[in-house]
Amino acid sequence: MKKTFKLFLILFFAFSVKVKAQDGFHFINKNKVHQQISFKLINNLIVIPLHLNDKKLHFILDTGVNKTILFNISQNDSIGLNNVKKVKLQGLGKGESIDALMSLNNNVSIKKIASKTETIYVILKDNFDLSSKMGTTIHGIIGYDLLKEFILKINYKSQTIDFYNPNKFKYRKCKKCEVFPLKLFRNKPYMNLKVQLDTIGNKLIDVKMLIDSGGSDAVWLFEDSKEDIKTPKQFFNDILGEGLSGAIYGNRSRMPKIKMGSFEIENPTVSFLDSLSTKNARTFKDRNGSIGAGILKRFKVWIDYPNKKITLKKSGSFSGGFNYNMSGLDVIYYGKQLVKEENVKSYSNNASAGGENSINFITSFSYKFKPSFIVNSVVENSPAEKAGLLKDDIILKINGKRSYEFTLNDIMFKFQQRDNKKIKIEVSRNGKK
Template identity: 55%
Template sequence: MTKLLLHTLALFFSVSIFAQQNFNFFGSNTDKQSVNFQLINNLIVIPLEINGHQLSFILDTGVSKTILFNLTSKDSVGLNEIERVFIRGLGVGEPVEALRSKNNTFRIKNIKSSNEELYVILKDAFDISAKMGTTIHGIIGYDLLKDVVVKINYNNKRIEFYNPKTYKKSICRTCESFPLQFYRNKPYIDTYVQLNSHSRTMTPVKLLIDTGGSDAIWLFEGTKEELQTPEKFFKDIIGEGFSGTIYGNRSRIQKIKIGKFEIEEPTASFLDSSSTFNARQFKERNGSIGGAILKRFKVWIDYPNKRIVLKKNGSLKAGFYYNMSGLHIAYDGQELIKEQKPIKFTDSYNPTNQTPKNNVISFVSSYFYQFKPKYKIDKIVENSPADKAGLKVDDVIKKINGKAAHEYQLNGIIEMFHTKPGRKIIIEVERAGIKLKFEFKLEQRI
């Protein structure tokens, strides 16, 4: 699968950045709270308790409202004060139906709010959990971030929440602070991009800080005369939004400059107006900065004081890769796998005084069955290496490079497709009950 991207929801209403504080610190430590997070395809997944039920949410600066979209009967959170609404996001589809619920209790360890509003997607059309390979219940952004200062350490996968009433900015000579501008409760930063090597012109752009996007940078074509797709590009599926699949031209630019930090040759996706109609309601916006860039820094996000602080880490100069296979893989439930059950015994005759491990003899006496994850091909980019090799949508993956598919985590498969070009990929699939083998090499097209 391509990098999963969650995007700004264009709700038909918004809340002021100066709204009354809802989240409060309590207990023995009222200044700071540390939480471990999962980093999946550059996205931050945090534990969030809603009405007493522990759930998993993506922390997304690109959303102004809390969204819940993957509930089962056992995940029921007892929603309060429900009414029906419609919301729209990026993509080419229609608005989706949702429920708006008020006066819910949110909690992250010793941070709590008892009057939170959330939106429940009635039909999870793009099934984010399947595309990330783990259960994701929703996304949260402004509703939490407006009440705290957060420090995100991508290297050790730890996030610290600070009470803005007592938070004191530490001295950091290698850090740089930037003002944030808010529009509909989403944060924007002024940066510069150099689009190609032929011209050294640095074009000023205003970009959404989007922790819910896993790409490096998006640029909206036509929002400035210079922002046009470079000559070398290919048409790609760059993500999924609540309003459908998001398409764009995958390319590479020469440089993005954020204050004193210069990031060379990042991948960039250029989006036309059809995929970004709602996002372009903010006329000054030229695109987004996503997780593939943000993870190269230690990041402080301070909504109360409208600023972001960056400190580079060791990966700032690392190269940028993308899905060079053309395959979009999704979790497809579980299947019964037959495995061997060996019986071991030790040879009691040991005249050479060998160590016990040299006298263990194993016999396969029986088999047992276990449920293991199953993966399928969800989408294929046209003219990609996988497409040319003959793979098809809905092929069930059995092996990758000789290793059973169920032995991989989905994120590991995705990362494999983002490695250096030229890597050989051998995939065995099952199609209509027939097992087939395909081979291709990762191909860098930009």
């Protein structure tokens, strides 16, 4: 069985605050009806550029959150925040609630789309360090506050999002598209679909699932949320991701099928949360789990909060397989390292008539900053633990190739390749190779 890198961003708020009505996001030009932006797809997650109070930042677009979160403020960032008060946040994981700030009436813009009245929740201590896990700087998460104002067309293949004015947008006829109603509960979108588990034969189970573009996995299910929802016999325990309140544990497996209307997706990966995370996640009691970006990226997706519906159309990657990272290694970005590189240039010395030609070499050296990577955790009884790898091992080489020649995505892909593939890793531990 194969496996994919995951990161889950599911937040729950342990407080209630009343704020005045917000103007919300809108096209700066009132006559404009469409705006396209480009995004980066990192670990299946959509990363968009935006400006917060005139500071350029990078946020994950996450349908699974109902608040805008800012959590990566360094000493080099100068973001003026307005009307600030202290609050508490509770997230998935086994830890306690954390301290945060709520800031009102902030200016947020994405190209020609803007709002001057946005409420931002600021995490004071970024315990799960999302930027290291993504391999690029991520400042926060945005969801409902942006999505509620527009109809969005998300094209994972071209990595573009089109924003449309819902009052002037008309859907084109599309024979290959299918429309599903959305139920919004606490400003998060849910849809009905069917799943098949190998514990119940060919039976299809009706489930209500959160649409979670901020989860890079394919499917989450909450064990015992229905009588037939059980972890399959073949599974392995793993860290599913990080929440605000610590690591999220559960069981990873596969299931025969997920059926969304006429669309059938075979052998997707599925994760079952531990009992504590399930309890925290099921604030909506009818919820049975989530479908994440591992499913969504196989479609062109129209998200339509104003009309409470979602439209799906198969994309070219629809039939691709689902992979797991079964190495047991959680590798993260570890900053820049200064690398000495040798540059060799050659030139010909053309001799005069009757002489011999010669080739001369000039060697020079340059110093460049390159990425480095470190082992963040090792899953118990995994291949990585059995091989002797430990937390805080710094990765030097993978299969003889220096680690700085990879991106974090490249490294995770190495752990998702064919079954029983052997990988040779050289690490630095306490200054020794």
